[in-house]
Amino acid sequence: MQIIGEKINGTRKRVAQAIAERDTDFIQNLAFEQAEAGSTWLDVNAGTRPDREPDDLVWLVKSVQAVVDTPLCLDSANPRALEVAIRTVKQTPMVNSISGEPDRLAGILPLVAEHGCPVIALAMDEKKIPESSAKRLDVVCKVMAATRAAGVPDAHVYIDPLAMTIATNTGSALITLDTLRAVHQAFPDVHLTMGLSNISFGLPGRSYINRGFVTLAMQAGLDSAILDPLDREMQAAILVAELLLGRDRHCLNYVRAARQGILG
Amino acid sequence: MSKELIQAITEMREGDALKITEELLDAGGDPLAILDACREAMDVIGGRFERGKVFIPELILAGEVLTQISAIIKPRMAQEATAKKRGKIVMGTVEGDIHDIAKDIVVFMLDINGFDVTDLGVDVSPAKFVKAAQETGATVVGLSGFLTLAYDPMKATVEALKAAGLDDVKVMIGGGQVDEQIREYTGADAYGRDAMAAVTLANKWIGG
Numbered sequence: 001m002q003i004i005g006e007k008i009n010g011t012r013k014r015v016a017q018a019i020a021e022r023d024t025d026f027i028q029n030l031a032f033e034q035a036e037a038g039s040t041w042l043d044v045n046a047g048t049r050p051d052r053e054p055d056d057l058v059w060l061v062k063s064v065q066a067v068v069d070t071p072l073c074l075d076s077a078n079p080r081a082l083e084v085a086i087r088t089v090k091q092t093p094m095v096n097s098i099s100g101e102p103d104r105l106a107g108i109l110p111l112v113a114e115h116g117c118p119v120i121a122l123a124m125d126e127k128k129i130p131e132s133s134a135k136r137l138d139v140v141c142k143v144m145a146a147t148r149a150a151g152v153p154d155a156h157v158y159i160d161p162l163a164m165t166i167a168t169n170t171g172s173a174l175i176t177l178d179t180l181r182a183v184h185q186a187f188p189d190v191h192l193t194m195g196l197s198n199i200s201f202g203l204p205g206r207s208y209i210n211r212g213f214v215t216l217a218m219q220a221g222l223d224s225a226i227l228d229p230l231d232r233e234m235q236a237a238i239l240v241a242e243l244l245l246g247r248d249r250h251c252l253n254y255v256r257a258a259r260q261g262i263l264g
Numbered sequence: 265m266s267k268e269l270i271q272a273i274t275e276m277r278e279g280d281a282l283k284i285t286e287e288l289l290d291a292g293g294d295p296l297a298i299l300d301a302c303r304e305a306m307d308v309i310g311g312r313f314e315r316g317k318v319f320i321p322e323l324i325l326a327g328e329v330l331t332q333i334s335a336i337i338k339p340r341m342a343q344e345a346t347a348k349k350r351g352k353i354v355m356g357t358v359e360g361d362i363h364d365i366a367k368d369i370v371v372f373m374l375d376i377n378g379f380d381v382t383d384l385g386v387d388v389s390p391a392k393f394v395k396a397a398q399e400t401g402a403t404v405v406g407l408s409g410f411l412t413l414a415y416d417p418m419k420a421t422v423e424a425l426k427a428a429g430l431d432d433v434k435v436m437i438g439g440g441q442v443d444e445q446i447r448e449y450t451g452a453d454a455y456g457r458d459a460m461a462a463v464t465l466a467n468k469w470i471g472g
Contacts, residue, residue, distance in 0.1 A: 010412070011412055013441060016412075016441075048417065049412065049413070051417065086435060128386070129362070134409075165365070167319065167365075168324065168365060203320070203321070204319060205432075
């Protein structure tokens with residue numbers, strides 16, 4: 001299970017402030033903590049106005065690279081920002097993200113192909129987020145046709161089937177789980193990823209919902225996720241799911257984690 | 265009896281709310297008084313929602329109860345007695361942003377408070393806002409945006425409204441991280457942190 005650490009995100013007020021003030025210590029601390037907690041990738045999102053985003057994203061990349069070796073996941077819809085950031089990274093980054101939207105594909109896919117970047121692809125297009133798993137699969141097929149045409153290996157693609165909140169539609173999780181299974185079957189070599197907190201938006205006890213969801217999603221084929229690596233209970237839920245899905249030889253990871261007190 | 269109705273609605277007791285509504289009407293009760301009770305119930309629910317005591321699915325359920333009550337009442341209301349709308353408002357999520365849940369809650373609260381709301385949906389261009397304001401004669405436009413890249417479209421929409429000569433239209437913005445600095449940047453007349461703020465602003469600007 002690949003963990004993409006989500007905390008360095010400029011749409012969060014405190015991080016936005018750190019970016020504006022060029023507070024290197026704050027950002028580097030977030031990077032260090034997430035790396036120590038076992039992140040496979042560190043997502044960096046400059047979240048600011050389009051004119052400032054390239055400079056802010058480059059500053060984030062430099063700050064983070066100075067203190068950790070974890071590869072980065074460049075989180076931006078702005079091709080200009082991605083371009084300058086890719087030139088600054090020390091190792092091949094993941095790109096977050098493309099989708100079925102033609103502008104986004106045209107702007108970002110060439111960069112991804114040129115630099116051999118893994119890329120997250122959202123199962124939505126210019127007509128917004130499809131309300132059925134069949135329609136989401138249609139969008140994924142469109143995106144895969146584009147990535148294949150651009151020479152991007154299937155194994156570099158991380159499909160995000162999208163999760164709408166269950167608060168406004170009690171079928172939301174089922175749609176996402178069906179989409180995970182369908183995509184996995186149609187494209188066995190692609191990875192599957194998700195941001196795990198959207199599912200619980202608007203309800204109390206969000207962490208219970210998120211943990212239950214990651215468990216079900218891993219059974220449906222999820223093999224990576226964008227989340228808070230410092231969330232112990234989430235970490236425990238993932239360890240348990242790996243254990244129960246037969247992926248933890250001699251239950252070793254689970255037992256080690258228990259001994260280290262990670263399970264609380 | 266209307267106190268019982270208010271309680272049934274605020275306690276999410278759908279069956280009871282509908283039963284009480286029928287009973288009130290059969291006993292010769294005034295349909296407008298029932299609508300007033302509904303609005304009072306929604307004020308209570310709205311307040312509890314903003315304080316984190318009530319959650320989105322309950323808001324949606326309350327909306328469904330109100331829709332059912334309206335359906336029961338409408339045929340029994342005399343033409344002249346139909347509740348008058350207090351003013352016209354255009355609402356939408358700005359261009360490039362598709363977040364809609366919070367906007368929908370605002371639309372709902374404005375509607376139940378007697379305003380005639382035109383909901384343009386999401387990813388709405390400045391031109392579309394201008395057209396809707398012109399066509400409906402709305403005096404208030406509400407712009408919703410969750411992403412930080414919503415601020416420029418908000419600004420563009422305010423400018424488009426002015427350019428179209430709609431100087432008397434008041435603009436309120438909301439969503440995500442809006443604050444006084446963002447309000448100033450966009451040129452909007454006011455910002456709101458939650459749905460109740462939108463209602464307060466609409467009441468202030470439209471009155472009645």
